[in-house]
Amino acid sequence: MSKQGTETRGFQSEVKQLLHLMIHSLYSNKEIFLRELISNASDAADKLRFKALANSALYESNAELAVRISLDKEAGTLTIADNGIGMTRDEVIENLGTIARSGTKAFLESLGSEQLKDSQLIGQFGVGFYSSFIVADKVTVKTRAAGHQADEAVMWESAGEGEYTLSDLTKADRGTEIILHLRDDEKEFLDDWRIKSIISKYSDHISLPVEVQTQDGEETKWEKINKAQALWTRSKSEISDEEYKEFYKHISHDFSDPLAWSHNRVEGKQEYTSLLYIPAKAPWDMWNRDHQHGLKLYVNRVFIMDDAEQFMPNYLRFVKGLIDSNDLPLNVSREILQDSKVTQNLRNACTKRVLQMLEKLAKDESEQYQQFWQEFGLVLKEGTGEDFANRETIAKLLRFASTHNDNDLPTVSLSDYLARLQEGQDKIYYITADSYIAAKNSPHLELFRKKGIEVLLLSDRIDEWMMNYLTEFEGKTFQSVSKSDETLEKLADTESTEEQKQAEKELEPFVTRVKTLLDTRVKDVKLTHRLTDTPAIVTTDASEMTTQMAKLLAATGQKVPEVKYTLEINPEHALVKRIASISDDAQFKDWIELLLEQALFAEQGTLIDPNSFIQRMNKLFTA
Template sequence: MSKQGTETRGFQSEVKQLLHLMIHSLYSNKEIFLRELISNASDAADKLRFKALENPDLYAGDGELGVRIWVDKDAGTLTIADNGIGMTRDEVIENLGTIAKSGTKAFLESIGSDQAKDSQLIGQFGVGFYSSFIVADNVTVKTRAATAKENEAVMWESAGEGEYTLSDCDKATRGTEITLHLKDDEKEFLDDWRLRSIISKYSDHISLPVEVQTIDDESKDVKWEKVNKAQALWTRSRSEISDDEYKEFYKHLSHDFADPLIWGHNRVEGKQEYTSLLYIPSKAPWDMWNRDHKHGLKLYVQRVFIMDDAEQFMPNYLRFVKGLIDSNDLPLNVSREILQDSKVTQNLRNACTKRVLQLLEKLAKDDNEQYQQFWQEFGLVLKEGTGEDSTNRETIAKLLRFASTHNDSDTQTVSLESYINRMQEGQEKIYYITADSYNAANHSPHLELFRKKGIEVLLLSDRIDEWMMSNLTEFEGKSFQSVSKSDESIEKLADQESEEQKQAEKELEPFIERVKTVLGDKVKEVKLTHRLTDTPAIVTTSADEMTTQMAKLFAAAGQKVPDVKYTFEINPDHPLTQKAANTQDDSEFKEWAELLLDQALLAEKGSLNDPSQFIQRMNKLLVK
C-alpha cells in the first residue's frame, strides 16, 4: 500500500445537511452518541470474526476482541477504541465522508426544518458516527485495517463543518480509535460514573466486553474494568430480559431512534435449532420503496456474525422487519448463493414469516391503536403479500384494513371480519369499489343502490388495491364483488317487481334501441338499470373483463392496454333520461346520448379522451 500523504476533502452535501440536523435536532438526547459509537465498534468486531473464518491470521495479536473507553480530563477528550476489522483509506472516505444511499438528497430536502420529524428519522440512515458532533467540536479517527501494516494506518479529522482531513499515520494495533474533543459545555462525559451509567443503559446487551479505564490515584496503575454483561442478548432466556433491554437492542441493531412496536424472541430446538429475535418498527424507513432498500435481518451462525441484509429469511412484503436469526444448522462459511437453494433456509423463512404474522395478529387483537399505527406505516407493503404468499393469504387477509361506507372517514380501520359481522341477512358477497382517491370511491354513482339498501361497501383507493383484489377471491367462504362490474347478485338487489315499473320499461324499449344505434360500437351493450337514484347513467364491465383501475395500472407501467368495452346502464327514472327519450330531433338526440355516456365515463375513469368536445356538447344542450 503506497503512502498518499495528507489531503483535505469536502463532505458530500447530504452529510453537511445531516450534521446540521444531528447537532440541532438530537441535542435533547445527546448521550446516544456513545451508544452509536459502541454499536459501530461491535459491528467492526462482528465483521472481523466473519473474515477470520477464511483467514485466521487476521486474529493475530491484539488480544481479545472488545471496546475500550478512556478520558483525558486535562485535554478534555473522550476516546472509544476497538480492535475490530478497521478501515482502509478508501473505506474511510466511503464511510465517513458520504451517505451512499440513493434518494438521500431529495429526502433531506423534503423534511425541511420539522425538528420533531428530523429526530425520528436521522437514525434511519445508519450514520450514527456523525452523532459525535452533538458533543464534540472536533473528532479524530485513527484506523488500521486488519490486513494493513503498522505504518499503513489512516487518520481522519474534522470539526463537523464543510470538510475533513485525511493523512497517513502509524498505529500499533488493528481497529479504530475515535477521539472526541468535547465542547466546553459537554464535560459531563468526562465523568467516570456518567459514562458507566450510559454504557449500562444502552450497551449492556452487546456480546463484546466494553471496558472503562481506571487509574489508581496513588500507584497510577492503569486497570480496565468491564461495565456491560457482554453476553449476546438473544442467547439469554426471555424471562431474564427486560422490555427496556429488548428496546435498546433493537436500536443497536437498526440504528433507529424510536422504540419498536412489538417483538418476538424464540428459541427452537429439535429437528432444526435456531434462535430468532424479530422486531416490528414503529416508523417506516424513508427508503422503503427504493429498489436498493436493505432488508433488516442479520444472520448469525452459532453466535458468529455472517451477514447483514439477509433477505433470504423474510419475504419481500415483510421487508420492514428488523432483527436477527442465529442458526446452528448452517455452515460457518455459508454464502448468499448457498442460502438461496438451502432447505434449511426455506424452513427458516417459512417459520420466521409465520412468526411475524402471529406478532401482527397479536398486536391487532391486543392493541387496536398500535395496530392502526402499524397499518398507517406498513399497510401498503403488507398488501403485496396477497399475491406473493399464497400459503399465508388467509392470515394476511385478516390483517388488512379498509375504509368503507360504514365509517364516514378515509382512515382505513375496517377489517374483513368486522365487515362480515355486519353483513345483511341473505347478503352473498363482500362488495368493494376501487378508484383513484377516497373521494372518487366514496362519491361513485355505483354506490347509490348500496346506500339505499344499507349495504356496506369497502372503498379502495391505493394504487396497489386493484392488483391486491385480483389475488383475493374469497374470505371465510364469502367471495368478493366489485360494484363496478355486472353481477347477478347486484341485479337481484336492484330488481323492481311492480307492474307499473315493467310497463315503463316496455315503453322505453324503443329509446334503448335508438341509443344503441347512435352509440354503435362505443359500448358493448345498452340497458336500463334500477340501481341508480341520483345519477342518469353509469358504465360497468362484465365479470370476465379488465376493470378501469386495472387498465390504468397497465398504462402507468407502460404496458399496452386493451380497449375496455363498457355496458352502458341508464336510469329510467332520471329527468335527463326522460328529457333525452322525448327528444325527436335525431341530431339533438345523438348529443344527449353522447353526453350521458361521457358523464358516465367521466365518473368511472376520472378523465375523458376528448374533454373539450364534452364541454362543447354540454354547453350546446344547456343553451337549448
C-alpha cells in the first residue's frame, strides 16, 4: 500500500454543527465522554472477534482483548487504547469526519438555540467519539486496522474547529489509541481515582477488561477495574437497575434512561438470552427510510451483527437490546437469518416479550405509558396491519381521544370505551379527520351528542389505514360515523314522530327536485334526522372509500377514484325549509349548490373551487 502523506481536510457541515453543540453547550455530566470512548473500544473488540471467525490471523498475537487507560499528568493527556479491529485511512475519514445518515443536516438546522442547549440531543446520533471535545482542546487518534502492516497505520488529529489532519504512521500493534489533550480546567480527569470511579459507574458491564495504568515503583502495572463479564450472561438477581440502565446507554448511545426492560434466559427446545429495552424518547430519524433498527445479535456470547432487524417487526423498530442464541451458527448471515425457522421463533418470542412489557406499563395507566404513547403511538398503530397474530393485544394498547373527554389527549383505551357502552349499543363509533378540532366539531357527531354516545376522535394520518385492519374488538365491530349505515339510520329514527313523517312526505317533491338538479354529481339525496344544528352533510356508503382514505392515497401519489357522496338533508332546519319554498329555479339552484358546498367543505376541509363558493355565498347574502 502506498503512502498518502499528510493532508488537512474539512469536517462535513453536520460534524461542525455537532462539534459546536459539544463544545459550547456541554453536557451537564461531562464524565460521560469516558463511557462513550470505552463503549466504542468495546465495539471494536466485538467486531474483531466476529471477523476473526473467518480469519484467525487477524488476532496477530495471543494478547487478551482489553481497553487500557493511561494518564500523563505532565503532558496533560488521557489515553484510551484498545486492541480491537482498528481502522484504515478511508474508515477514519468515514467514521471521524462524516455522519452518513440522511436527514441529519435538516434535523440539526431545525433545532432552535434553546434546543441546542439540550445535551440529550447529541445521544440521538450515536457519535460519542465527538464527546471527547467536551474535555479536550485537541484529540489525537492513532489506529491500525487488523490484517494491515505496521507502516499502514494512520494518525488523525483535530482541535475541533472545523478541520482535521491525517498523516501516515507506523504502529506496532493493531487497534486504536485516542489521546485527549485535556483543557486546563478539566485536569480532574488526570486523577486515577476519578477515572476508576467513572469506569465502575458506567462501564462495569463491558464484557472485556477495562484497565487503568498504575505505577508500582519503577514497574508499570495494569489494574482491571470492571467485572469484565457480559451483563446479560449474569443472573438477574445480581444486576442492579443502575447497571441495566447503563448497559442500555452503552448499546443504544442514548443519554436518557429507558422506560422499561426485560431480561430473559430461555432453555429447552431453543436456548437463548434476550435483553430488550423500551426507550423513553423516539430517535430523531425514526421515520427515515434508512433508519437502522433491530437487535444486536450474539451467538454463544460472540458478537455477530448490529441492527439485526429480523428479530423485531417493523412496528417495534424503536426497541433496543440484544439476543444471544445458542442455536444459530457462528457464520450466520442476514440472508440465512431471513429464512431461518430459528429466527422466526426468536422473532415471535421477542415480539411477545415487548408486548408484555407494554401491557405491564399500560396496566396502571401510568405516566410512563402516556410518555410511551406520545413518543411511539403512531408506530405501534402500524402493528394492526402488520401483525395479525397479535392484533388483539395491540388493540388493547391503543389510545384515543374521544368525546368522553374535553381535551385532545389520547388517553382512552378500547376497554375504557366498552365499559361505557350504552344499553343495546353493539358498535364502537369513531370518526377520522385531519385534526382533533375538525373531528370534534364534525356535524356527523350531532346525533351522538344528542344521545350521549361516545365517539372516538381519530386525527393521525395513519388512522384511516389502521381502521381497515381494526374491524372489531372483543366482539364489537367498528362503525365510522361519516358512513351511511342502517345502524345509524335506526339510531336517528328512534325518536321519529308522526309530525316528522308527515313533514318528510311533504318534502318528497323537494328531494326529487334536488336530485334532478344535482344529477350524477351525487350518489343520492335523502332526508335525515341525524342532524340538529347543520342543514346538510355528505356521507359515503359502508362499502365505499372514505374521504380520509382518498386523501391518504393522494398524499402518496396514487391515483384516487372519485368519491361519490350521498347528500343528507335535515328537514327540520330553518334554512332547508326556506329553500324548499323557493320557486325561482335560478335562486333555488344557487341555494342547493351552497348547501352541497358547505357539506363538502365540512367533510373535506377544502373545495375544488373556493372562489365560486364565496361569490355564490355573497350573492345570496345580498339578494
